[in-house]
Amino acid sequence: MVNEYVPHNWVVLRYGNVYKVLAAWSGGYLDDDTWRMNSGITSVKQDGNFFLFYGASGSCYRCHRDRYRLIAASAPIYNAIKYELKEEVELMPENTNWMEIEYVR
Numbered sequence: 658m659v660n661e662y663v664p665h666n667w668v669v670l671r672y673g674n675v676y677k678v679l680a681a682w683s684g685g686y687l688d689d690d691t692w693r694m695n696s697g698i699t700s701v702k703q704d705g706n707f708f709l710f711y712g713a714s715g716s717c718y719r720c721h722r723d724r725y726r727l728i729a730a731s732a733p734i735y736n737a738i739k740y741e742l743k744e745e746v747e748l749m750p751e752n753t754n755w756m757e758i759e760y761v762r
Contacts, residue, residue, distance in 0.1 A: 660716040662693060666728045667720045669698070669710075669749040670738065675761055676749070678710050678718045681731035690730030698760045708755055713762075725751045 664680030671677075676698040684690045695712040702709045710718040727735055727748075738746050 660714075661719055662716065663719045664693075664724070666724045666726050666731065667718065668725060668727055668731065668735070669753070669755070670694075670735070671747045671749055672742070672745060676758065678712075678720065679727075679731050679735060680718055680720070681728050683728060683730065690728070692730045692734055694734075698758075699762045700760060701755045701758075703756065710755075 662680055664678075665682045667678055667680045669676050670679055678695040678698065679692065680694070681692045682690065695710065695716060695718055696714040697712060698710050699713055700711045702711075704719075706722050708720045708722060710720060712718070735748065739748075
């Protein structure tokens with residue numbers, strides 16, 4: 658069974674030739690904001706307004722095309738990764754054609 662995650666907002670980070678989804682969910686009055694990072698994108702499909710990013714662990718991140726952004730839950734994570742890895746991590750532009758990238762399998 659594939660674990661499927663549907664984040665409220667998402668971005669893709671590139672480490673060398675590895676791409677990873679940094680997904681975030683906005684909490685609410687009673688819940689905290691949360692985030693997850695996938696194990697590394699191995700393939701992507703498009704389903705209407707969603708991109709389905711499949712990871713090395715077998716999970717699927719179902720990401721709405723209009724929700725590409727850092728939010729309060731994910732921005733500090735990205736900043737910490739950027740600080741630690743310096744030039745080794747890149748926040749991919751929103752207009753990236755996800756279907757044309759050769760992902761590491």
